[in-house]
Amino acid sequence: DSGVTQTPKHLITATGQRVTLRCSPRSGDLSVYWYQQSLDQGLQFLIQYYNGEERAKGNILERFSAQQFPDLHSELNLSSLELGDSALYFCASSVTWTSGVGSTDTQYFGPGTRLTVL
Amino acid sequence: GQQLNQSPQSMFIQEGEDVSMNCTSSSIFNTWLWYKQDPGEGPVLLIALYKAGELTSNGRLTAQFGITRKDSFLNISASIPSDVGIYFCAGQLASGSRLTFGEGTQLTVNP
Numbered sequence: 001d002s003g004v005t006q007t008p009k010h011l012i013t014a015t016g017q018r019v020t021l022r023c024s025p026r027s028g029d030l031s032v033y034w035y036q037q038s039l040d041q042g043l044q045f046l047i048q049y050y051n052g053e054e055r056a057k058g059n060i061l062e063r064f065s066a067q068q069f070p071d072l073h074s075e076l077n078l079s080s081l082e083l084g085d086s087a088l089y090f091c092a093s094s095v096t097w098t099s100g101v102g103s104t105d106t107q108y109f110g111p112g113t114r115l116t117v118l
Numbered sequence: 119g120q121q122l123n124q125s126p127q128s129m130f131i132q133e134g135e136d137v138s139m140n141c142t143s144s145s146i147f148n149t150w151l152w153y154k155q156d157p158g159e160g161p162v163l164l165i166a167l168y169k170a171g172e173l174t175s176n177g178r179l180t181a182q183f184g185i186t187r188k189d190s191f192l193n194i195s196a197s198i199p200s201d202v203g204i205y206f207c208a209g210q211l212a213s214g215s216r217l218t219f220g221e222g223t224q225l226t227v228n229p
Binding site: 002004031033035042043044045048050055056058090092094096104105106107108109110111112114 | 149151153158159160161162163166168206213214215216217218219220221222
């Protein structure tokens with residue numbers, strides 16, 4: 001158990017619909033990352049939040065958006081869903097450690113949400 | 119999007135055999151990581167490498183951070199059935215930044 005929780009585990013919906021995926025990071029982790037895993041594209045970074053603020057954007061479609069709340073949980077909103085949006089969506093969290101030799105962090109992944117768009 | 123070149127794509131081995139897989143990139147990474155993913159689960163971190171040339175072990179797993187910062191390999195010794203799964207390499211430019219993943223190596227271990 002990584003300590004990262006994601007809900008729901010499975011989601012089946014129709015094209016054109018909107019869904020919200022939820023992620024709770026490990027206790028104390030300020031960074032939340034969202035990744036999409038599809039058969040043809042592999043694991044792709046979507047977006048990162050740090051302590052409530054958007055920090056980095058990857059291959060995230062305009063139909064997708066995310067936010068991180070004051071309690072540090074995050075939600076990924078997917079709208080106008082298309083068949084090609086069917087994938088596993090993972091959330092990861094991390095905390096950055098700084099020492100004399102620099103900074104390191106480790107990303108811990110949640111169990112994912114399997115989205116099926118019919 | 120950019121991905122790392124990971125090989126082999128799949129491996130079928132007998133229990134007890136050693137396994138080697140590697141990852142190469144056209145660009146430099148400052149951290150290399152190896153994850154394992156079981157069906158229906160999220161990736162689980164196996165080994166993290168933070169310095170070029172670093173060789174790190176975790177039980178039967180050994181990984182190295184290439185001197186050029188553009189490659190890494192993972193060895194699994196004396197494989198067992200529970201080693202079955204998909205192994206991913208990932209590169210990270212800086213602490214606190216996104217991970218760029220390889221395509222994965224599907225490992226099958228025959229008892």
